[in-house]
Amino acid sequence: MTTQPLTIRSWPRAILHLDADAFFASCEQAVHPELRGRPVITGKERGIVAAASYEAKAKGITRGVSLYDVKKICPDAVIVPSDYETYSLFSVRMFEILRRFSPDVEEYSIDEAFVDLTGLRRSFHGPYGMIAKKMQETIGTELGITVSVGVSLSKVLAKIGSKHNKPHGLTLIPGRDIHLYLEKLPVEKVWGIGPNTAAFLRKFGIITALQFAKKDEQFIQKHLSKPYQEIWHELNGRSVYPVVTESKSSYQSISKTKTFTPPSGDETFVFAQLSKNLENACIKARRYKLSATRLILFLRTQEFRDAGLEMKLSRPTAYPIDLFKPLREGFEQIYRAGSRYRQTGVVLSGLVPEETVQYTLFDDTAKIEKFSKIYSAVDKVSEKFGKYTVYHASSLPTKLQTQHEGERGDAPQRKGELFKGENKRQRLGLPVLKVKV
DNA sequence: TCTGGGGTCCTAGGACCC
DNA sequence: TCTGGGGTCCTAGGACCC
Numbered sequence: 001m002t003t004q005p006l007t008i009r010s011w012p013r014a015i016l017h018l019d020a021d022a023f024f025a026s027c028e029q030a031v032h033p034e035l036r037g038r039p040v041i042t043g044k045e046r047g048i049v050a051a052a053s054y055e056a057k058a059k060g061i062t063r064g065v066s067l068y069d070v071k072k073i074c075p076d077a078v079i080v081p082s083d084y085e086t087y088s089l090f091s092v093r094m095f096e097i098l099r100r101f102s103p104d105v106e107e108y109s110i111d112e113a114f115v116d117l118t119g120l121r122r123s124f125h126g127p128y129g130m131i132a133k134k135m136q137e138t139i140g141t142e143l144g145i146t147v148s149v150g151v152s153l154s155k156v157l158a159k160i161g162s163k164h165n166k167p168h169g170l171t172l173i174p175g176r177d178i179h180l181y182l183e184k185l186p187v188e189k190v191w192g193i194g195p196n197t198a199a200f201l202r203k204f205g206i207i208t209a210l211q212f213a214k215k216d217e218q219f220i221q222k223h224l225s226k227p228y229q230e231i232w233h234e235l236n237g238r239s240v241y242p243v244v245t246e247s248k249s250s251y252q253s254i255s256k257t258k259t260f261t262p263p264s265g266d267e268t269f270v271f272a273q274l275s276k277n278l279e280n281a282c283i284k285a286r287r288y289k290l291s292a293t294r295l296i297l298f299l300r301t302q303e304f305r306d307a308g309l310e311m312k313l314s315r316p317t318a319y320p321i322d323l324f325k326p327l328r329e330g331f332e333q334i335y336r337a338g339s340r341y342r343q344t345g346v347v348l349s350g351l352v353p354e355e356t357v358q359y360t361l362f363d364d365t366a367k368i369e370k371f372s373k374i375y376s377a378v379d380k381v382s383e384k385f386g387k388y389t390v391y392h393a394s395s396l397p398t399k400l401q402t403q404h405e406g407e408r409g410d411a412p413q414r415k416g417e418l419f420k421g422e423n424k425r426q427r428l429g430l431p432v433l434k435v436k437v
Numbered sequence: 438t439c440t441g442g443g444g445t446c447c448t449a450g451g452a453c454c455c
Numbered sequence: 456t457c458t459g460g461g462g463t464c465c466t467a468g469g470a471c472c473c
Contacts, residue, residue: 046441064438109473194471225447227471257442304440342440432466445472454462 006229009239012175014117014128014151017158018135020094021146021167023111024051027090028080030144039074041067044081051082054167087111090143097138101131106243114155116243129172136170155241156234157181159191160209175237182210182235192231197224209235250351251288256281257345263302265340270299271331272397275320277346278327279395282318285348286379291316293350295323295435297330300343307334311433316352319371320392322437330433 020026024042029035039059043050049070052061059074070077091110098105101124104116115135117128124131132149139147150161152173160181161171173181188198190209204223206212213235220232230240256277264270274297285292293316298308309330317323327346 048438048441050441062438064440066438112473192471196470225470227447252445255443259441300440345442443473445470447469447471449468450466452463452465454464455460 006226006233006240008233009242012118012153012237013239014120015153015155015158015239015243016115016117016128016132016135016149016151017155017162018098018113018115018147018149019162019166020111021148022051022053022057023090023145024082024087025053025056026145027087028083029053030090031086035078039077041070041077041079042082043067044079046082090145093143094139094145094147097142098135100138101135104243104245106245107247114158114243117151129170132170132172136168152178153237154234154239155243156191156231157237160185160189163189178213178235178237179210182213183208185209187212190231190235192227197228249288250353251285251290252351253347253349254281254284254288254290254292254351255345255347256284257343259300259343261342263340263342265338267335267337268397270335270341270344271328272395274299274327274331274344274346275324275392276395276398277344278323279320279392281346281348282320282323283379285318285351286354286375289354290348290351291318291354292348293352294348295326295330296345296347296349297327297334298345299331299334299341300345302340302342304342307336309334309433311435312350314434314436316350317437318348318354319375321371324392324394326433326435326437329435 025040028040028042029038035053037055038053039056039061040053041049041051041056041061044067047067049061049063049065049067052063056070056074056077059077061070061074061077065073067079070079087110091107095105095107095113098113098115102115102117102120106114108114117131120131121127124134128151132151136147136149139145146168148162148166148169148171150158150164150169150171150173152158152161153175157173157178161173162169164171164181171181185208186198187193187201187206187209188195190212193201193212200223201207201212204215204219206215213232215232220229224232233240258273258277260273278295278297293313294310295313296308296310298306300306311326311330313322313326315322
């Protein structure tokens with residue numbers, strides 16, 4: 001394995017990681033004081049637990065448990081639908097509070113942040129632990145939720161710290177104490193090390209994070225790729241991951257998927273779902289002024305067998321009108337009559353900035369301009385009156401089923417949630433097609 | 438967890454070129 | 456035709472995250 005260049009940042013640094021406790025449930029309790037002290041569950045719309053308050057956790061409820069079981073285990077639980085808009089507001093305010101302490105705040109997910117505290121002791125006239133504690137207190141006072149915090153020499157160690165003592169924990173891991181926190185920590189609990197790498201490391205007798213951290217550099221370079229070499233440095237207190245302050249402004253890919261119950265064998269309905277995925281993905285792409293050069297579509301059957309297709313587009317676009325024909329053709333190639341489908345999905349990838357799009361001699365520029373005008377009008381209408389005001393007719397059959405679900409709409413376009421996925425999307429072994437748009 | 442819905446980065450290997 | 460070396464770009468797929 002070749003050694004990749006890897007920069008270790010000047011150290012020691014003081015990195016803080018903050019993780020809100022049972023975030024969704026805590027927000028509900030903050031907004032509805034009568035729920036404080038009671039077991040609160042969010043996720044009503046999905047039928048499984050998205051987040052559980054600590055009162056609910058105390059009764060043995062964990063994420064993913066079906067609400068049917070919740071009622072058996074904990075009959076007095078208050079079950080509410082997830083209200084992403086409210087959670088996003090709490091999130092924004094939480095990050096604002098953090099920025100009062102340091103400009104170097106990374107919004108890592110809706111309920112997590114990294115803050116670079118290096119050098120701030122002087123202006124705060126106190127140690128890093130005091131700064132962290134003030135942050136916790138401010139958030140508690142102003143937002144009415146609790147957060148857990150870790151402070152250490154690197155992001156990976158700070159994460160271990162914030163997880164060490166939940167809820168409302170504050171854990172400092174100075175360099176001399178690192179081994180105390182790693183020696184009992186299974187290596188797969190380390191941020192960035194998953195079950196696969198843990199299984200690999202086990203073959204070398206590495207079970208704990210400390211055993212991994214103690215391995216010599218030759219071993220690490222010989223057997224592990226760059227991401228794990230980086231984690232190894234971070235565990236040893238050498239910071240390589242910077243705190244990224246810039247907010248996310250672009251995407252490599254944009255995907256939209258939708259699971260529906262019960263599964264459907266109705267071709268029109270299934271295609272309509274796909275069509276709606278495409279429209280939503282395009283809306284997001286246009287919002288970020290991006291155009292796609294590839295379109296991936298896939299269908300998942302009741303038996304979790306995926307079929308998919310990838311298409312290379314002759315011209316970048318973010319307009320469904322350009323993509324419906326390829327979508328239809330691709331769909332016909334992978335759709336099997338008689339199968340029952342539970343999910344459709346669309347991925348726009350190979351995204352390029354809108355303005356760099358160049359037309360070829362063969363493109364009908366007048367037509368393209370016209371569509372560009374139509375869609376900016378559509379985007380404006382949607383902005384003003386709600387996301388699904390204007391549809392393509394091919395997406396309409398989805399309404400037949402979704403209307404009575406309450407049309408809860410998509411989650412806000414914020415990254416993250418509290419999901420811990422197992423290996424999510426099986427690889428599709430996609431055939432690639434070139435299509436003219 | 439018998440099953441959400443989003444994302445990212447890295448690497449090996451092939452295609453193609455000189 | 457065979458042989459050899461070296462570079463770049465692109466892609467599929469793996470692994471991981473919230």
